[in-house]
Amino acid sequence: MGGESEVCLGIPGEVMEIIEDRPDLARVDVSGVRRLINIGLLEGEEVGPGDWILIHVGFALSKIDEGEAKAAMQFLESIGQAYADELTALSGSRIE
Amino acid sequence: MVRFVDEFRDADKAQALAARIAERCEPGREYKLMEVCGGHTHTIYKHGLEDYLPETVTLVHGPGCPVCVIPMGRVDDAMHIAAQPDVIMTSFGDMMRVPGSHGSFLDSKAAGTDIRMVYSPLDALKIAKQNPEKRVVFMAIGFETTAPSTAMTVLRAAADGIDNFSIFCNHVTIIPAIKAILDSPDLRLDGFIGPGHVSTVIGCRPYEFIARGYGKPLVVAGFEPLDILQSIYMIMGQLAEGRCEVDNQYTRVVPWDGNLKALQVINEVMELRPYFEWRGLGFISHSALRVRDAYARFDAERLFDLPGVRVADPKACQCGEVLKGVLKPWECKVFGTACTPETPIGTCMVSPEGACAAYYNFGRFTRTRVMEATRT
Amino acid sequence: MSTVDREQQVLERIDRARRARARVKDERITLAHGAGGKATHSLIEAVFLEAFRNPILEPLEDQAVFSVGGARLAFTTDSYVVRPLFFPGGDIGELAVNGTVNDLAMSGAQPLYLSVGVILEEGFPVADLARVTDSMARAAQAAGVQVVTGDTKVVERGKADGCYLNTTGVGVITHDLRLGAGEARPGDVVLVSGPIGDHGVTIMLARGELDIEADLGSDTAPLADLVQRMLAAAPGVRCMRDATRGGVATILNEIARASEAAVVIDERAIPVRTEVRGASEILGIDPLYVACEGRFVAVVDPANADAALDALRAHPLGAGAAVIGQVKADPPTLVLLKTEFGGTRIVDVLIGDPLPRIC
Numbered sequence: 001m002g003g004e005s006e007v008c009l010g011i012p013g014e015v016m017e018i019i020e021d022r023p024d025l026a027r028v029d030v031s032g033v034r035r036l037i038n039i040g041l042l043e044g045e046e047v048g049p050g051d052w053i054l055i056h057v058g059f060a061l062s063k064i065d066e067g068e069a070k071a072a073m074q075f076l077e078s079i080g081q082a083y084a085d086e087l088t089a090l091s092g093s094r095i096e
Numbered sequence: 097m098v099r100f101v102d103e104f105r106d107a108d109k110a111q112a113l114a115a116r117i118a119e120r121c122e123p124g125r126e127y128k129l130m131e132v133c134g135g136h137t138h139t140i141y142k143h144g145l146e147d148y149l150p151e152t153v154t155l156v157h158g159p160g161c162p163v164c165v166i167p168m169g170r171v172d173d174a175m176h177i178a179a180q181p182d183v184i185m186t187s188f189g190d191m192m193r194v195p196g197s198h199g200s201f202l203d204s205k206a207a208g209t210d211i212r213m214v215y216s217p218l219d220a221l222k223i224a225k226q227n228p229e230k231r232v233v234f235m236a237i238g239f240e241t242t243a244p245s246t247a248m249t250v251l252r253a254a255a256d257g258i259d260n261f262s263i264f265c266n267h268v269t270i271i272p273a274i275k276a277i278l279d280s281p282d283l284r285l286d287g288f289i290g291p292g293h294v295s296t297v298i299g300c301r302p303y304e305f306i307a308r309g310y311g312k313p314l315v316v317a318g319f320e321p322l323d324i325l326q327s328i329y330m331i332m333g334q335l336a337e338g339r340c341e342v343d344n345q346y347t348r349v350v351p352w353d354g355n356l357k358a359l360q361v362i363n364e365v366m367e368l369r370p371y372f373e374w375r376g377l378g379f380i381s382h383s384a385l386r387v388r389d390a391y392a393r394f395d396a397e398r399l400f401d402l403p404g405v406r407v408a409d410p411k412a413c414q415c416g417e418v419l420k421g422v423l424k425p426w427e428c429k430v431f432g433t434a435c436t437p438e439t440p441i442g443t444c445m446v447s448p449e450g451a452c453a454a455y456y457n458f459g460r461f462t463r464t465r466v467m468e469a470t471r472t
Numbered sequence: 473m474s475t476v477d478r479e480q481q482v483l484e485r486i487d488r489a490r491r492a493r494a495r496v497k498d499e500r501i502t503l504a505h506g507a508g509g510k511a512t513h514s515l516i517e518a519v520f521l522e523a524f525r526n527p528i529l530e531p532l533e534d535q536a537v538f539s540v541g542g543a544r545l546a547f548t549t550d551s552y553v554v555r556p557l558f559f560p561g562g563d564i565g566e567l568a569v570n571g572t573v574n575d576l577a578m579s580g581a582q583p584l585y586l587s588v589g590v591i592l593e594e595g596f597p598v599a600d601l602a603r604v605t606d607s608m609a610r611a612a613q614a615a616g617v618q619v620v621t622g623d624t625k626v627v628e629r630g631k632a633d634g635c636y637l638n639t640t641g642v643g644v645i646t647h648d649l650r651l652g653a654g655e656a657r658p659g660d661v662v663l664v665s666g667p668i669g670d671h672g673v674t675i676m677l678a679r680g681e682l683d684i685e686a687d688l689g690s691d692t693a694p695l696a697d698l699v700q701r702m703l704a705a706a707p708g709v710r711c712m713r714d715a716t717r718g719g720v721a722t723i724l725n726e727i728a729r730a731s732e733a734a735v736v737i738d739e740r741a742i743p744v745r746t747e748v749r750g751a752s753e754i755l756g757i758d759p760l761y762v763a764c765e766g767r768f769v770a771v772v773d774p775a776n777a778d779a780a781l782d783a784l785r786a787h788p789l790g791a792g793a794a795v796i797g798q799v800k801a802d803p804p805t806l807v808l809l810k811t812e813f814g815g816t817r818i819v820d821v822l823i824g825d826p827l828p829r830i831c
Contacts, residue, residue, distance in 0.1 A: 010293045010319070038245075041355060041358045044357060052099070056245065056293060057188075057215065058215060058218045059244070059245040059248065061358070064100060065349070068347040069100060071347070072345075075326075076104075076106070076109045076112075076322055077109070079109065079112045079116060080106070080109040084112070
């Protein structure tokens with residue numbers, strides 16, 4: 001199994017441009033690699049350059065909500081910070 | 097720094113979450129949580145997430161691997177189609193080594209059949225356009241995550257007037273699988289880590305029966321290690337507070353109501369079968385999709401004469417119990433001996449998302465020896 | 473017996489099965505047999521080694537080493553079936569010269585002479601043949617070797633996909649180091665000479681089947697000079713292998729197995745270009761298993777590791793060199809990866825073939 005393809009992966013990518021005569025297609029960038037992605041499933045949503053989308057087998061399944069992503073990171077950061085504070089307090093108390 | 101990926105892989109935050117999870121454990125109580133989705137099984141093993149959890153929290157691996165649940169008879173049907181004259185069979189990579197009664201796609205390819213790996217159903221459609229004298233068939237597998245993409249491809253084929261393209265539809269739906277787990281007498285679970293990408297399509301509402309009817313919390317989770325740890329943290333929170341709800345950890349991607357357009361296209365092109373056989377779980381009603389009459393010209397099942405023989409799993413194979421989470425991979429009698437990633441007997445060992453493959457490749461060695469070796 | 477004991481028994485059974493003598497159960501050759509992974513090794517051991525068995529062949533290194541009239545020689549052969557023939561960063565001709573030069577270089581030899589065998593398909597444009605041959609000539613000059621003999625065959629249309637090449641090379645060894653996959657010892661440092669996966673991903677994208685664009689080119693390059701610099705600076709080198717089919721993961725498994733030791737690597741330390749990472753994510757493949765054609769792995773005595781790394785980095789072909797891990801005693805024959813997340817996983821031998829015909 002080492003090295004084999006797992007195709008059911010969904011990955012985030014950034015929209016570079018919407019194709020002129022095919023508004024259901026977007027050129028999307030994933031870490032410097034670009035591919036045409038079908039964004040037909042996001043019909044009804046505003047999708048434009050700079051937006052991030054979740055890509056799966058050549059289609060966009062969802063638009064990534066940057067606000068929610070930020071909120072998620074803030075939660076994780078606060079937990080991380082609280083934990084780090086506790087550890088500091090713990091090691092601080094050993095110095096006495 | 098890869099956006100939306102690297103931030104959710106931070107080891108320090110994992111430590112913090114692990115500590116919080118441990119705090120929410122009631123002393124003396126054992127917890128069993130199931131992650132339904134094969135992608136989650138893969139992440140858990142790949143990143144060694146179980147090392148972060150307290151001893152009392154065990155993860156049970158569920159049947160959410162769409163390759164794993166395809167019965168051998170259907171693989172045989174697919175190989176039969178591939179062997180027809182002028183057929184180009186196209187498939188995702190993870191299907192290539194799934195064993196049927198007479199070998200796998202890869203074996204058939206070695207014997208001369210035109211079977212090609214594709215990344216997207218649109219690639220298969222492109223092959224059809226480029227080879228008008230051939231009949232191109234796409235092996236459509238996956239849960240509701242992939243079904244919309246298959247459906248969109250059929251709609252595009254219809255719009256472009258492509259008449260040499262069809263799909264062999266083996267899409268299955270997640271809710272009946274979860275229900276089969278819940279109804280199984282062998283399993284006592286405390287909560288569920290809910291599928292991430294299936295939920296972008298179906299939303300979070302369909303899981304409500306689990307909380308209301310069966311009294312188990314379910315938290316929809318993303319695929320990065322911190323996503324999974326956070327969702328475990330949220331489940332443990334519910335259990336500690338005596339709550340029982342459906343919650344969403346993967347809010348940056350999963351909308352509560354799902355993707356209406358995706359559900360519409362599935363419904364336009366496909367309909368539920370009255371019943372379908374799942375490897376290891378038996379026949380489940382209304383659990384799989386087939387092509388509607390209006391799109392019959394894209395339905396390989398109608399275009400080709402399929403043997404349609406029901407083939408029982410090999411006697412040695414215990415995939416069914418592993419898929420239900422009743423057996424751990426190493427508890428299967430043939431794990432690692434007759435059944436290895438190189439010579440798989442069952443689908444749990446073939447698919448990169450299968451519990452057996454994941455365990456064999458990632459979790460296999462005694463955790464203590466591995467931890468010793470990697471300590472710097 | 474407790475659950476832990478039972479699990480331990482199963483794990484031990486697997487371990488024994490892994491070390492057992494290779495057998496080929498397949499009736500027909502599949503693409504997996506060409507991938508450089510488990511199937512390839514089984515085929516080599518069960519079919520070729522069985523038939524040809526002799527002490528020079530047994531080590532199954534990248535080259536054969538033997539003495540003739542007081543001179544120590546390295547001798548190797550490689551065939552090239554890459555598709556497409558021309559790709560960003562090179563072509564089949566350049567690959568054919570560099571690949572064989574590198575297999576010689578991995579023994580610390582000075583590559584001297586090459587032979588070239590060409591199998592052409594009826595209908596193949598002569599202009600393309602000229603292009604491939606010019607590439608070979610230029611690569612040979614850059615590598616400091618001469619093509620001194622060759623052969624040409626033509627097969628009917630449909631039987632050779634344009635052009636297949638084979639190159640055989642001979643070089644001379646003047647050092648007296650003991651090099652080999654079985655020489656690694658606990659405490660040794662594992663180095664890689666640059667970012668991995670460039671070649672394999674370039675080929676995959678060049679096939680044009682995936683509609684992916686990226687700024688990537690093959691990393692094909694002759695490594696003999698780079699290797700000599702490293703050996704001069706760091707005499708404590710135990711083993712060198714170029715990471716072609718099957719990638720770095722395959723090399724590390726070979727070393728772990730031959731040395732009966734563990735190789736532990738750190739995911740964060742492995743150099744991978746951003747585009748290779750991105751393309752691998754889209755394709756669902758792991759760069760550790762993807763072929764390179766101008767990179768090698770070296771296992772070095774810890775006392776010389778810094779000197780080795782400095783020597784590599786001072787050379788244009790080694791600018792991206794990095795320490796990626798260490799050799800440990802336990803668990804023997806396994807390659808372990810510390811994930812960027814702090815967890816651990818096993819990097820097993822390659823099964824199947826994610827990227828057929830990339831070299």
